[in-house]
Amino acid sequence: MSDAAAGAVPPARRGRQPWAVRLGLSPRFHAFCARVPGLRHIARSEGAALFDIVQGFVQSQALLALVELRVLHRLAEGPVPLSALAGPAGVPAERMAILCKAGAGLGLMACRRGMWRLTVRGAAFLTVPGLEAMVRHHPVLYRDLADPVAFFRGETQPELAGFWPYVFGAGGAADPELAARYSALMADSQGLVAADTLRMVDLRGVRHLMDVGGGTGAFLAAAGTAHPALRMTLFDLPAVVPAATARFAAAGMAGRVEIVAGSFRDDPLPRGADAVSLVRVLYDHSDATVAALLRAVHDALPAGGRIVVSEPMSGGDSPDPATDVYFSVYTLAMQTGRTRSGAEIARMLVQAGFSDVKTIAGFRPYVTSVVTAARSFNTDPQKSV
């Protein structure tokens, strides 16, 4: 079979490519690799990696069906035969068998001696806080990506752009019921983010932490538990306040936390904190809004005060398989913000007047990474920690 007959890029048009890419463009080399024992693993692993990309949308839709039909939940109660999954789900047994085998292919469940059971991965899926809720909201993004060419050309009006109205201080910000619903989705998923952030950032020495855009207070509650002497301020839109008040009361922290309702677009940030955190806030907003917010945080801090930015970040020059696919496309669909790299955030912090900038790559970049910085001691000698 000639290269041209196989539909590959003809050798003459391969241009100046690294030698390995030239080989990758050659169907003859593919066939050669598949034949030669020492090289066969390359053909197999590259093929499998490509197949995973090709079938990603089927994987996520199979997962959604398993969640919506509560198959994994049912298995969490113990092993069952197929009929016990098919009947309650209203799915014909022969179709449920296909879904269950897909679930097994994904490593979420397994069948032994006619009984379906949960695997460790399936158990972890059900246990990660907020993951199920995130999967259940994915149909919105899925619809937005139905015509990906039009989406990337910017010719569509993504539904996701209206999904988080409270996030942007739009109309929905005034509706406490709507805010509570979306805040719950956000807060559920904040457990891992808070844990990973606290692992990367040492808050010892911080007296008073202000969490700007702190939502219902999951991060402050975790920080306050880890540091019992910490005073805290939560700053967020008014519609988010009731849920935050309830959380701190339930955690017995009401006396240590001041909740300030306001918009960082329109209102000054409260003074008094010696550290400010922004957890999953920047990537919702445009560069202009982020630049103004970082300057406002800088001005609200005393000399030596610290800022902590924590959110999923782009890999920048080394694109990350999770954040540069999922979060970058997600924030593009939201239309108001973007997924920035640690280096970009670091640059914006310097432009806002911060120094001593440190970027810390998260050990799970799809959960969060961190950039920290400090307000210089010499920018405003009037202030002190």
Ligand SMILES: CC(C)=CCC/C(C)=C/CC/C(C)=C/C=C/C(C)=C/C=C/C=C(C)/C=C/C=C(C)/C=C/C=C(C)/C=C/CC(C)(C)O
């Ligand atoms: C020790 C031995 C040998 C065996 C033991 C076996 C055993 C019991 C193992 C347990 C394994 C274990 C501990 C597994 C733990 C797995 C974990 C922690 C998995 C975590 C996965 C987290 C995921 C997949 C997170 C996904 C996050 C998503 C999808 C977040 C989406 C966020 C969005 C859309 C946010 C939007 C916000 C906005 C609007 C942009 O502002």
Ligand SMILES: C[S@@+](CC[C@H](N)C(=O)[O-])C[C@H]1O[C@@H](n2cnc3c(N)ncnc32)[C@H](O)[C@@H]1O
């Ligand atoms: C993606 S959520 C993150 C919430 C929380 N930090 C977390 O990680 O779960 C963004 C938060 O920023 C808040 N927010 C958005 N625009 C805001 C504004 N103009 N002023 C204050 N808070 C704002 C939203 O209400 C929301 O709680």
